[in-house]
Amino acid sequence: DYAEYFTPNAVSRIIASCLINKNVKNVTCYDPSAGSGTLLMNLAHEIGENKCSIYSQDISQKSSSFLRLNLILNNLVHSIPNAIQGNTIKDPYHKENNKIKLFDFIVSNPPFKTDFSNYRNDLETKENRPRFFAGIPKIPPKDKKKMEIFLLFIQHIISSLSKNGKAAIVVPSGFLKSKSIGQIIRKYLIENKMLTGVISMPKNIFANTGTRVSIMFIDKESVNDDPIFINATKLGTAVKEGDNEKTVLSLEEESLITSTFKKRLAKENFSIKVSEAEIIKKKYSFSAGDYMLVKIDYSEISKTEFDKKIELSKQKIKELNDDSKKLDAEINKNLEKINYDI
Numbered sequence: 001d002y003a004e005y006f007t008p009n010a011v012s013r014i015i016a017s018c019l020i021n022k023n024v025k026n027v028t029c030y031d032p033s034a035g036s037g038t039l040l041m042n043l044a045h046e047i048g049e050n051k052c053s054i055y056s057q058d059i060s061q062k063s064s065s066f067l068r069l070n071l072i073l074n075n076l077v078h079s080i081p082n083a084i085q086g087n088t089i090k091d092p093y094h095k096e097n098n099k100i101k102l103f104d105f106i107v108s109n110p111p112f113k114t115d116f117s118n119y120r121n122d123l124e125t126k127e128n129r130p131r132f133f134a135g136i137p138k139i140p141p142k143d144k145k146k147m148e149i150f151l152l153f154i155q156h157i158i159s160s161l162s163k164n165g166k167a168a169i170v171v172p173s174g175f176l177k178s179k180s181i182g183q184i185i186r187k188y189l190i191e192n193k194m195l196t197g198v199i200s201m202p203k204n205i206f207a208n209t210g211t212r213v214s215i216m217f218i219d220k221e222s223v224n225d226d227p228i229f230i231n232a233t234k235l236g237t238a239v240k241e242g243d244n245e246k247t248v249l250s251l252e253e254e255s256l257i258t259s260t261f262k263k264r265l266a267k268e269n270f271s272i273k274v275s276e277a278e279i280i281k282k283k284y285s286f287s288a289g290d291y292m293l294v295k296i297d298y299s300e301i302s303k304t305e306f307d308k309k310i311e312l313s314k315q316k317i318k319e320l321n322d323d324s325k326k327l328d329a330e331i332n333k334n335l336e337k338i339n340y341d342i
Contacts, residue, residue, distance in 0.1 A: 112211060
């Protein structure tokens with residue numbers, strides 16, 4: 001089942017805070033792989049429960065039941081009819097005028113890999129071509145469970161944004177530099193000036209998967225500012241959760257990430273703003289590490305110290321050469337002693 005795993009509250013709070021940077025009202029919020037609705041609940045709290053309508057779909061009956069309960073507990077009863085159980089990729093439920101409905105805000109932590117081979121070929125229709133503009137992953141010959149369904153969710157989300165719509169998607173960090181469909185999606189986002197930024201999260205931010213994840217932020221309203229890439233991989237504290245190790249962010253670290261993103265600050269070895277030209281040069285890489293310069297500390301030394309270091313180096317080389325000559329002589333002497341006896 002998709003989205004059976006729980007999105008950590010830290011990730012949900014970061015997404016909601018970075019996505020909403022001004023007062024909004026009468027907006028629609030959507031999650032196509034909603035699980036129990038953690039991302040949507042945090043987003044609704046950030047906006048104000050009475051200022052938004054929630055829409056969701058998830059393949060799991062259990063998750064959908066939890067989500068409806070969550071809507072009741074979070075003063076979002078008015079959105080219960082919009083919480084749908086079903087297969088978003090195969091049969092998207094929310095539509096208007098026979099086309100998929102467009103939303104103001106979309107949040108999603110989609111399943112990364114799952115076997116969808118039984119309906120994969122059914123997706124290749126004329127109607128679906130605009131929705132899956134970058135392509136549909138092929139069925140791998142060996143392990144069908146590794147089919148990258150998240151690539152379809154990313155495309156579905158992009159296609160479901162209203163003209164000024166904004167989205168935040170949890171993606172495997174491997175997507176940031178992947179080729180094929182992944183690269184086509186990233187190229188599309190850059191060409192259409194839709195990428196606002198990417199936050200690379202610490203490892204084990206999810207207790208039940210070792211997959212490194214990043215959060216990609218998209219804005220359909222043409223973005224004039226350069227995207228900001230944040231490398232938050234070194235943050236957090238490792239704690240044991242059952243048999244698994246989980247990385248937990250402190251509230252100060254959460255605040256550092258969100259304030260850096262919202263103020264679009266460049267901080268050494270942490271965040272950087274990157275131009276479209278640079279991104280194109282790096283083959284549409286969305287990985288912060290590809291753009292951050294490694295700083296080398298060149299300490300200043302006096303001419304006397306410099307000359308001394310050079311002299312010591314010369315002596316060392318001479319000693320090594322002398323030792324090498326002695327060794328060569330020794331080897332030659334031993335070789336002459338060897339006889340060929342039949």
